[in-house]
Amino acid sequence: MRLDVQEQIISIIAREAVLEPGEVTPDMTLDELGLDSLGLVEMIFAIEEAFDISVPFNANEPTQTDFDTSSVGAIVRAVERMICGEPREALA
Amino acid sequence: MRRVVITGAGTVNALGADVASTLTAMANGVCGLTPLTFPDADRLQIGIGGQVHGFEAAAHFERGKLPLLDPFAQFALVAGRQAMAQAGMTQIPGDPTRWGAIMGTAGGGNSTINDAFKTVFEDGKNRVHPFTVPRLMNNAAASHLSMEWGLQGPSFAVATACASSNHAIGLAFQMIRSGMADGMLTGGSDSMLNFGGLKAWEGLRVMSKTGCRPFAKSRDGMVQGEGAGVFVLETLEHATARGAEILAEIIGFSMSSDAGDIVMPSADGAARAMIGAMGDGGVSPDQVGYINAHGTATAANDRTECAAIRSALGGAADHVMVSSTKAMHGHCIGGTGAVELLACIMALRDGVIAPTIGYDLADPECNLDVVPNTARDAKVDVVLSNAFAFGGMNAVLALRRFG
Numbered sequence: 001m002r003l004d005v006q007e008q009i010i011s012i013i014a015r016e017a018v019l020e021p022g023e024v025t026p027d028m029t030l031d032e033l034g035l036d037s038l039g040l041v042e043m044i045f046a047i048e049e050a051f052d053i054s055v056p057f058n059a060n061e062p063t064q065t066d067f068d069t070s071s072v073g074a075i076v077r078a079v080e081r082m083i084c085g086e087p088r089e090a091l092a
Numbered sequence: 093m094r095r096v097v098i099t100g101a102g103t104v105n106a107l108g109a110d111v112a113s114t115l116t117a118m119a120n121g122v123c124g125l126t127p128l129t130f131p132d133a134d135r136l137q138i139g140i141g142g143q144v145h146g147f148e149a150a151a152h153f154e155r156g157k158l159p160l161l162d163p164f165a166q167f168a169l170v171a172g173r174q175a176m177a178q179a180g181m182t183q184i185p186g187d188p189t190r191w192g193a194i195m196g197t198a199g200g201g202n203s204t205i206n207d208a209f210k211t212v213f214e215d216g217k218n219r220v221h222p223f224t225v226p227r228l229m230n231n232a233a234a235s236h237l238s239m240e241w242g243l244q245g246p247s248f249a250v251a252t253a254c255a256s257s258n259h260a261i262g263l264a265f266q267m268i269r270s271g272m273a274d275g276m277l278t279g280g281s282d283s284m285l286n287f288g289g290l291k292a293w294e295g296l297r298v299m300s301k302t303g304c305r306p307f308a309k310s311r312d313g314m315v316q317g318e319g320a321g322v323f324v325l326e327t328l329e330h331a332t333a334r335g336a337e338i339l340a341e342i343i344g345f346s347m348s349s350d351a352g353d354i355v356m357p358s359a360d361g362a363a364r365a366m367i368g369a370m371g372d373g374g375v376s377p378d379q380v381g382y383i384n385a386h387g388t389a390t391a392a393n394d395r396t397e398c399a400a401i402r403s404a405l406g407g408a409a410d411h412v413m414v415s416s417t418k419a420m421h422g423h424c425i426g427g428t429g430a431v432e433l434l435a436c437i438m439a440l441r442d443g444v445i446a447p448t449i450g451y452d453l454a455d456p457e458c459n460l461d462v463v464p465n466t467a468r469d470a471k472v473d474v475v476l477s478n479a480f481a482f483g484g485m486n487a488v489l490a491l492r493r494f495g
Binding site: 016018038039041042044045048049054 | 155156159160218219221222223
């Protein structure tokens with residue numbers, strides 16, 4: 001499952017960053033990928049659509065959430081936790 | 093006061109993807125109204141419209157930019173690029189804080205609203221695309237024009253339904269003339285040819301199922317179009333200094349309000365706007381050679397507009413040529429005045445008067461020279477462009493041939 005999630009998320013991020021999936025690695029930050037704030041909300045929307053989840057994220061306080069966007073790998077782990085059915089409260 | 097000229101024009105509409113093809117179609121009396129092709133069109137009672145076909149958004153915009161652009165903004169940006177190219181500019185000449193974008197629109201991102209409502213109501217989803225708001229806002233076209241060309245002066249959107257373009261162009265004209273700005277990208281854009289957009293129009297029961305026949309006895313309503321027109325306006329002094337080709341001079345503008353009915357037009361309000369535009373431009377009725385009519389082909393508009401023209405021009409109304417190009421490109425709502433200004437430029441510059449096509453039977457209540465069915469060669473010096481909106485808001489531009 002992990003590889004599948006990671007592949008899908010990298011594919012989404014690559015699309016938003018206008019890069020090839022092969023150019024996106026788990027250690028990269030969104031800054032390094034050149035994703036601006038609009039690109040970030042578009043990426044989150046695409047992740048929500050792809051995994052049928054609801055990501056708690058407010059662009060006014062992007063760090064005040066358990067949905068860690070500090071790197072590509074962190075986003076993969078956050079999505080994995082959400083789709084594994086961890087209680088919503090733990091993430092809010 | 094400073095003189096204001098048009099040095100660039102661009103358009104996307106049902107008749108053509110640029111000014112040259114649009115003017116050729118107008119001169120040839122081509123009808124751009126076709127069967128509607130968009131999702132759920134089969135559930136509409138109205139099956140025809142002036143739809144823009146063959147517009148490949150991906151060919152005009154980067155992949156990353158496209159999610160931010162409703163069709164009404166796409167049309168405006170493409171028309172803006174054409175206008176800038178014709179004006180011979182790759183960037184704004186001079187101080188960018190003295191240039192702006194004023195764009196008319198009635199529906200704004202109506203297609204985005206339609207899609208978002210469908211997503212949450214019909215598809216039952218609980219989220220919409222994150223750019224739904226920046227796409228649908230009425231100032232999106234003006235904003236994207238300002239961003240694309242670095243226009244840092246006054247920019248805003250004007251919403252006066254079917255008169256939006258004329259109000260926008262008129263305000264741009266006034267701002268340059270008065271010295272508030274040195275140049276403007278201005279015009280209008282709308283795209284309401286989607287299921288929800290047209291369903292709303294159907295409700296009013298003013299739409300024709302058979303075709304748009306302005307001023308004809310057989311007319312039975314308006315046909316909706318879509319598209320944009322964008323113009324480069326600058327001072328005569330500046331245009332001359334940089335050796336620009338001048339398409340026409342804008343000499344007058346006037347606005348009036350009927351203060352009467354929310355949908356029924358008034359001859360008095362329309363006449364006051366025409367008289368005001370002639371007065372502002374310092375011309376008399378007998379100098380006006382052509383009027384690009386609002387001419388929606390509704391029973392009420394055309395009858396009222398003809399009465400207004402007689403009232404405003406007096407005896408000169410017997411000689412003036414009047415046509416409505418809506419029969420060819422449809423009623424582009426907030427963008428329509430901008431598309432129709434192209435017919436005014438063609439009249440002044442090329443001496444070709446666009447016809448009123450679909451004219452099959454004379455109406456005694458519209459007994460003006462409506463240039464029926466076939467374009468006419470005629471030298472005209474001054475033209476008026478009429479726009480009369482739902483809500484009783486009227487805006488008339490006066491233009492003069494340059495050189």
